[in-house]
Amino acid sequence: MKENVRxxxxxxxxxxxxxxxxxxTAVPELELAMIVQRSGHSCLQAYPSVRAVQDVREAYEDPDIDLIVITTPSTAHYSFVKDALLAGKHVVVEKPFTPTTEEADELIALAQDKGLVLSVFHNRRWDGDYLTLQEVVRRGLVGRITEAEFRWDRFSPNADxxxxxxxxxxxSGTFYDLGVHLIDQALTLFGLPDSVQAEVRTQRERTLAPDYFDVSLGYPDGLKVSVKSTLLARDPAPRYRLYGTEGSFVKYGEDPQENLLKAGRLPGSPGWGEEPQEMWGSLVANRDGLQFTGRLKTIPGCYDAYYRNVAEAIHGVSELDVKPEQARMAIRVIELGMQSHAEQRRVPFTP
Incomplete structure (x- = not known):
């Protein structure tokens, strides 16, 4: 394997x-060598040294390309990933992995048969607020967790x-687009649930896809995990709520990395992923008779850690963090959520 993953x-x-x-481009172990842009070559304005092509087959057929990153709409993920794997390329695909677990299972089996790395871009595991939430759980700061809520509220009233x-x-729709991120976070933190109950609706005029979901994941120890989103929230609810036997943790706002990237900043630049103090989460805890109420500093987010891990997995020096089997389970929760909504009942979780 070459030193850099092309x-x-x-x-x-x-x-x-x-x-x-x-x-x-911010990960030294990777080299952005080619961009497949179906119409035009505007990518060269930002990346003048890359090879810009319009036909994806040029990426499949180029022997110097090691890794193919699929960023097309999710409705086309299956065919692009399958063709890339058949061409002998490692693959990263945007979330959601595929629309169905049947397609995901086929791609997982193909990657295993070819001995190739296949990962899904669940970059939100490296959001700073989620990294902080993980530490709150890992350190037991609020005791035994009894309820958790993950939300992604936005105000986008005009559907297109x-x-x-x-x-x-x-x-399509927000259940697949936003919900799959929150589901992946919940499954990573708490594991697979026993049951799924969901309400999935369309709220905005003109939309043909669901734009609201409210999902309840049930766990054997009584833990309830809620995953919710609406696109009609002028005043968004907290991003995370965590309640336990000895306290609570509540966090508002969204990770700053997306806006930093939009502004042209790159991971590794000074202050990357850091949140101002007024955005830190609130922790209220009672441990060993001592009461604490205050702000918990947000761990800086680091999207580059995802791609660094992919490069290390391709080189065979690290285990893959976002495994396709995990991304497949998030799709399974969506499938069961749609079944729950259609049948108006809580359904058992079945892999």
Missing amino acids: TAVVGYGFAARTFHCPVI PSRWRDAGAEG
């Missing part, structure tokens, strides 16, 4: 421009059915 990015929409290309997210095709 990488081709397929697609040059919002995800590629904002997340993948900038973060890839010409966009894939609002168009209603399989794999």
